[in-house]
Amino acid sequence: MIEVKNLTKTYGRARGVEDLTFSVEKGEILGFLGPNGAGKTTTMRIITGYLAATSGTVRVAGYDVFEDPMEARRRIGYLPENPPLYREMTVRGYLHFVCEIKGIPRSRRSGHIARVVEACGLGPVYGRLIQNISRGFKQRVGLAQALLGDPDVLILDEPTVGLDPRQIIEIRELVRGLGSKHTIILSSHVLPEVSMVCGRVVIINNGRLVAIDTPEGLARRLRGSRCLAVRVRGPRDGVVAEVGALAGVRSVSVGEAGSGAGTPGGPAGEAVLSVETELAADVREALFFKMAERGWPILEMRFVDLSLEDVFLRLTTEEKLDDASEVAASA
């Protein structure tokens, strides 16, 4: 239903997204996950035709969004990050206006609006001015706007951001219910949300696609190994070399497990390591004897469980560094 191929967007010298390729099947809910500034909104804006790509193609329901924009747009409902609402209009007036610009025939309009209002639970605010309704209702009006015209494809940019927990649950339920009739791309930087609602997840970081899989698959991929956090008093390089040589060890990285590369490797004279091992292997004893043999006392050793949250962090740690340096630069 949606095909994105080699999509690249550059802003002047800065990079928006780079060489993004993925596709979404009919009836699928695809989660778009990434830290803020990763390129989620940019990608969604290109799919909807709000932005033009620097290179690459996007096809929606078979129509190229650059060459056949009108046909593609007829098939897309889009909820931007900030719901595009006219404050001085009533909900009723606004939904009628959206119907008009989407070209829904007058005869079908009122029945169609009634259905969407029902689905989004907008009954209580239908006659009120948009500027006077709560944030949660505004978000729903935005969603209703996207649903008008029964588009095949829904693009929802952070539909639950800024809502209270009850509203978040309601919106999630609503989106999940829509999945049977529409193909949906939903972006979020909240991981549990994506794993709850979406059938498949794209993790995007720094404008690049990092991983694409089912939520379970992503977790399994990283649970194919176990992670051991170790703190040893001894020369860092020596410890890394010795631990790396043990049977069953896949990789050794300096730094706190789960918090990603870039955290300091502990105070001088100590080595803080995160050791990835085979799922079946328990290297703790071997590690103890090896360290004892070299006379490097183990200060701490424990297994670290990788949650999906850790997966996300691990896959996107580079971005965290960038963010930190940006903050430092702007401070």
Add this chain to the structure above:
Amino acid sequence: MLKTWSIFKREVAAYFLSPIAYVTGAVFLVLSGYFFSILLFATRSASMQGTLGNMAVTFIFVAPVLTMRLLAEEKKLGTDELLLTSPVSITSIVVGKYLASVLTYLVFLAVTLIYPAILRHYGSPDMGPIYSGYLGMFLFGAACLAAGTFASALTENQMVAGIVGFGILLLFWILSWVSAAVTGPVGQAISMLSILKHFDDFQKGIIDLSHTLYYLSFVFVFLFLAVRTIDSRRWSA
């Protein structure tokens, strides 16, 4: 076409639901009422000639205020994301919004028809120059609003849009001053571009095709630039 109508309707409602139309309209009408009564008392002639000229100058200041919100606010509030991702062409959006500002202006002009009505009631004015003068006012105002619409497409800041719009109109106004200093064909060419120069003949009762064409192409060029500006934004940000 149908969608231009939808955009137009929504925009007209936005004008008259907010204070903008009323405030700018009040300012415009108070000033033109002042010109009408002062000139009437001073000259005691049943003519609109001076009044219409002053109204035109006044409208150079009023037009940017009327149009500065049109496209800038959409960008600022993010509602342009709805319009530009809907199956509506940018031309429909720009033209629909522009026509809404023109209608608002026509409402102002309609109110000023009370002045010629007063003249007719108490005197016997020559109606020819009044009709042509109002046609000229309409064309002149339509041109000013097109420039303002273009300025509004440039930015998301209404204040900036207003100032830029005013700057454009001021430039086209003072072109006629320059022509006094620059003689020869260059000066003449420059004064041909002046936005108020083309209004003079309408006031005198002359409907010249070249003046009409000047205003129509002025509108066309600036609306075209507005459409191109919005289209090009997709490539930059």
